[in-house]
Amino acid sequence: MSPKSILILISFLTISYSLSAQYTKKINTNRPGRSQGAFSVGNNVLQGEGGFGFGKEKHTLRDTQTSFFTMDYEARYGLLIEQLEIRLDGTARGDVVKRTVGANEQKTTRFNFVNNTIGAKYLVFDPYKRPKKDSIDLNSWKAQHRFKWKTLIPAVSVYAGMNFNTADNPFTPVDDPSISPKFVLITQNNWTTNNFKNWVLVTNIIIDKITTENPTYGWIITTTHTINDNWAVFGEYQGQKSDFYSDDLFRIGGAYLLNNDIQFDASLTTNFKDTPSIFSLNFGGAYRFDWHKKDEIILEEGESIGIQENPDDLEDNEGDNFEDIDSEFEEEENDTLNARKTPFINDFEDDDHRQEIERELDERRTAERLERERIANEKQAKKDDKKFRKEERRRLKREAKEAKRAEKARLKEEKEKAKMIKEIDKELDQMEKEQGVDQELDEIDKELQKLDNLEKELFNEEEKDTKELEKAKEKELEEEEEDIDAQYEQMKKEEERAQKEEEKRLKKEEKRRKKEEKKRKKEEAKAKKAAEKAKKEEEEKEKELEEDDGEGL
Known part of the structure; x- marks a missing residue:
């Protein structure tokens, strides 16, 4: 098939089918496997993918x-419409054969391109574009979680x-032409139901090369x-x-999403034959230049095809009800509509996706309500404080x-008391002088001194008794600890x-056991010798019988 025929076929398919959105918020790559996905990178998106690998063959x-x-x-670019993608890919190989x-x-050293291919991919059928609506009983858990055959x-x-081949290429047949066609039929299932979520x-x-001799x-x-949002694993049979x-x-591996436009991956490849046997490790990544501006919307038959602008460009009074709701959603990989750029839920989304969006909306509203309550509580707490x-x-x-x-x-009051005491002392001194009571006061002082001495002696005796009781208690505790230590040691x-x-x-x-084993071995050796x-x-005896028979003959 000539390049002109291919362009005519692509143009025919482009006219025959309605537009659908292929753009995804996160990067959509063909790595780390060797297969192509059914969906394109999206209109006006340039994506580069590549890697290196090393291994052995025997x-x-x-x-x-x-x-x-x-x-x-691999270089991929979404051209003109969402379904169409042009692609340039190839592999260079260098090896040492011993x-x-x-x-x-x-030793023989070789280096050349294993393949160089340029082509275009077009989405012919998208079941996620207009899925059939199912009537599901929302009160039935079984009805909501059963497998859907669609x-x-x-x-x-x-x-x-x-394909473009170079002359004297050691990795292609000798008579392989410089140009040959390649065709691929691609199918893709995105299982996003409750039972098979996140599987592709x-x-x-x-x-390939159908017009050649090989x-x-x-x-x-x-x-x-x-x-999760960053890690994915895969398995592949080719x-x-x-x-x-x-x-x-057979290949296995995984990929890590650094951000919406960068992905890194690693994989392992092997086979199960020895002509040759293969084992290799591959590492690579992908980067996307996202110049996508518009999401193209599918309309029913009879309606004109329109372009839905990004809701960020709409007036504030038209988009305020949707920006807060849709700002936290991330679109599923290969989904047919960018949910974060479309300010409404399209009526052609399937019920599971709709229920998922409604559940996320409920969670978002609940989170916003709890956040408002938390802020109000914090404000009230600050006011109360x-x-x-x-x-x-x-x-x-x-x-x-x-x-x-x-x-x-x-x-x-203290000043008044001091003043009063001074006046009383003056009056008492005057009375003592007048009545001669100094001797009586001296006797009273002596008696008071005796009483003080008695109180001191009693206090000292009580203190001594208290110390003796404390010493006795400490001694008992030490004896008990010694008994416990002795019991522990015992x-x-x-x-x-x-x-x-x-x-x-x-x-x-x-x-x-060793003695019995030795005895058993001796007995076995003895029995062996006897045998x-x-x-x-x-x-x-047999030899003697044979000799006797010979002499008799």
Whole structure:
């Protein structure tokens, strides 16, 4: 098929089908597997994918060992419409082939492109564009979670391209032409139901170089599972049949999404034959230049096709009700409509997707309500705290004033008491002088001194008794601790003694077992010797009988 025919076919398909949105918020790559997804990168999006790999091959029939290094590249661009993508890809390989001839080892170094292909992919059928509406009983858990057979209907794309081969290429047939066609039928299932959420199945049916003397037929089956928002794993089976080379390859690996436009990946490839056996490791990544501006909307038959602008460009009074709701949603990979750029839920989304969006809306509203309540509670707590601090300052000031007034009153009262005491002392001194009571006062002082001494003696005796009681209690506690320590030591010694006895018992048991084993081996050796002796005697008897028979003859 000529390039002109391919362009005519693509133009026909473009006219025959309605527009649908292929753009996704996150990068959509074909790596780390070798299959193509059914969906394009989106209009006006340029995406580069590439990587390198290294490994070994061993061919038992040719008795060769090959160490190789590969570099692959892929450039994808969404052209004109959402369904159409042009693609340039290729793989360069360099290897060292070792072969032993006699006592010498021969090495051959090779380098060239394994393939270089340019082509276009077009989405023919998208089951996620207008899914049939199911009537589901929202009160039935079984009805909401049962498997839906319609999810087995895949999206279908076709790919047509041209291979470009260089002269004297060691990795292609000798008579391989410089230009040859390549066709791929692509199917893709996105299982987003409750039972199979986050699983993707991609199938490629490949017809390559059909116009040459060595056509190649192949198939690739890839399944991908998204673990979380950043990590995904995949498994892949690739089959290839041709007169030049046939093989069955198996790959496993994973990918890490750094952000919406960058992805890194790693994979391992092997096969199960030895002509040759293959083992390789591959590492790579992808980067997207996102110049996508508009989401194209599918309309029913009879309606005109329109372009829905990005809701960020709409007036504030038209988009305020939707921006807060849709701002946190991230679109599923390969979904047909960018939910974050469309300010409404399209009536052609399937019920599971609609329920998922409604559930996320409920969660978002609940989170916003809880956030508003939290902010209100924080404001109320701040107001209460401010009011409490203000009342506390007033209370402290009031208490300080009352304390000052009380202190002044106390000082005034003490001054009055001191003044009164001085006046009383003066009056008593005057009375003592007049009445002569000095001797009586001296006697009273002596009696008071005696009473003080008695009180001191009683206090000292009580203190002494208290100290003796404390010492007695401390002594009892020390004795109790010593008893506990002695019991612990005794228990520890008993445990050690039991452990030693157990070790002795085990050693005796081991010695007895070894002795029995040795005895058994001796008996077996003795029995063996007896059997050999009996066999030898029997052979001697037979030999004597044969000699006797010979003499008799």
